[in-house]
Amino acid sequence: MRALGVSPVLLAGSAPRYDLVVQGGRVIDPSRSVSERLDIGIAGGVITRLASDIPESDARQILDAREKIVTPGLIDVHVHVYDGVAGVGIWPDKACLAQGSTTVLDAGSAGATTLAGFRSYVVERAETRVGVLLNLSTLGLTSMRELSSLAYADVDRAARAIEENRDIVFGIKVRMTRDIEGGKDLEALRLARQLAENASVPLMVHIGVASSPVGRFLDELRSGDVVTHSFRARGSILDASGLVLPEALEARQRGVHFDIGHGAGNFSFDTAERALEQDFLPDTISSDIHSGNFDGPVFDLATTLSKFLHLGMSLEQTIACATSTPAEIFSFPEPLGTLREGAAADVAIFELAEGHFELTDSGGATRSAARKLVPVTTVKGGVVYPR
Numbered sequence: 304m305r306a307l308g309v310s311p312v313l314l315a316g317s318a319p320r321y322d323l324v325v326q327g328g329r330v331i332d333p334s335r336s337v338s339e340r341l342d343i344g345i346a347g348g349v350i351t352r353l354a355s356d357i358p359e360s361d362a363r364q365i366l367d368a369r370e371k372i373v374t375p376g377l378i379d380v381h382v383h384v385y386d387g388v389a390g391v392g393i394w395p396d397k398a399c400l401a402q403g404s405t406t407v408l409d410a411g412s413a414g415a416t417t418l419a420g421f422r423s424y425v426v427e428r429a430e431t432r433v434g435v436l437l438n439l440s441t442l443g444l445t446s447m448r449e450l451s452s453l454a455y456a457d458v459d460r461a462a463r464a465i466e467e468n469r470d471i472v473f474g475i476k477v478r479m480t481r482d483i484e485g486g487k488d489l490e491a492l493r494l495a496r497q498l499a500e501n502a503s504v505p506l507m508v509h510i511g512v513a514s515s516p517v518g519r520f521l522d523e524l525r526s527g528d529v530v531t532h533s534f535r536a537r538g539s540i541l542d543a544s545g546l547v548l549p550e551a552l553e554a555r556q557r558g559v560h561f562d563i564g565h566g567a568g569n570f571s572f573d574t575a576e577r578a579l580e581q582d583f584l585p586d587t588i589s590s591d592i593h594s595g596n597f598d599g600p601v602f603d604l605a606t607t608l609s610k611f612l613h614l615g616m617s618l619e620q621t622i623a624c625a626t627s628t629p630a631e632i633f634s635f636p637e638p639l640g641t642l643r644e645g646a647a648a649d650v651a652i653f654e655l656a657e658g659h660f661e662l663t664d665s666g667g668a669t670r671s672a673a674r675k676l677v678p679v680t681t682v683k684g685g686v687v688y689p690r
């Protein structure tokens with residue numbers, strides 16, 4: 304069983320002050336260092352009050368969150384939701400919103416030639432709030448060899464696409480893998496960095512086994528950029544002896560962020576354990592959810608967060624990596640990843656289940672965890688999404 308349902312209770316009475324009250328949960332909002340039992344009052348699609356006891360008579364609808372964890376709607380900065388177009392796309396409302404992620408960034412499924420379709424068929428139709436990290440390649444991920452020719456790295460075309468779609472493009476994505484042959488990976492990375500520079504948005508770089516060593520990629524990155532797949536098995540931020548690369552430490556000093564991007568092939572418990580032993584924690588935790596890992600080993604972002612709880616990060620640290628920190632890195636036009644009054648009423652409710660849970664990484668290695676975050680109900684813009 305994946306979750307327990309919470310049934311909204313409709314109350315009689317006239318002119319209640321709140322459309323919805325999320326009642327009695329343990330609220331964890333790292334944006335304001337809140338971690339306590341609170342009620343959340345929602346009116347007009349925004350959060351209007353956090354208080355220890357909002358009278359039930361003030362509520363049109365109540366969500367009973369007692370014994371539950373209540374967080375800002377999660378922000379998953381690496382997903383693939385170009386369902387039907389990019390090879391591994393999955394519909395975001397099923398894979399993200401229903402699992403507690405109210406805001407997601409599609410990491411490179413769309414390129415300049417396929418962005419208009421992404422807007423029409425995904426951004427405008429999904430209930431999930433979907434933003435784009437535009438692929439350097441005009442093809443996006445209609446091909447998984449999107450940079451097999453640098454002719455696809457059409458920086459002028461990508462720059463025009465960004466200018467015309469500022470409301471949905473929040474960064475650039477480039478994948479550094481063997482798909483880039485003959486040492487062209489660094490050339491592609493520099494083109495992507497230049498594109499990001501000119502557009503004043505962050506660059507997300509997928510690291511892995513490529514023509515050049517990871518350290519060379521890290522040296523090219525600047526403050527605000529994001530490294531994804533940081534804790535993969537090979538081609539990670541560790542050297543051959545398991546020590547964090549000096550280039551990664553230097554990049555972090557410069558303000559480069561390190562993301563997880565679990566995916567089907569990009570998260571290793573061994574790597575994560577070695578990195579955390581060296582106090583190298585992730586800045587953001589993302590799922591890299593797509594059609595090839597939704598049935599495991601990823602399942603959802605909450606399961607990825609649970610892996611970091613198991614690895615010893617606190618609930619507050621873990622939730623920050625999928626709420627307040629992504630909101631600081633990407634320039635969203637409204638306050639997200641926070642439960643502060645006036646923010647969009649995006650709220651995620653989880654059960655922190657206790658027992659024995661087998662968690663699996665991308666290589667099939669398992670760990671037995673004593674706790675697991677299980678999505679129960681999501682609220683986006685004040686609207687309740689029961690599972």
Ligand SMILES: [Zn+2]
Pocket residue numbers: 381382383410564566591
């Ligand atoms: Zn990905």
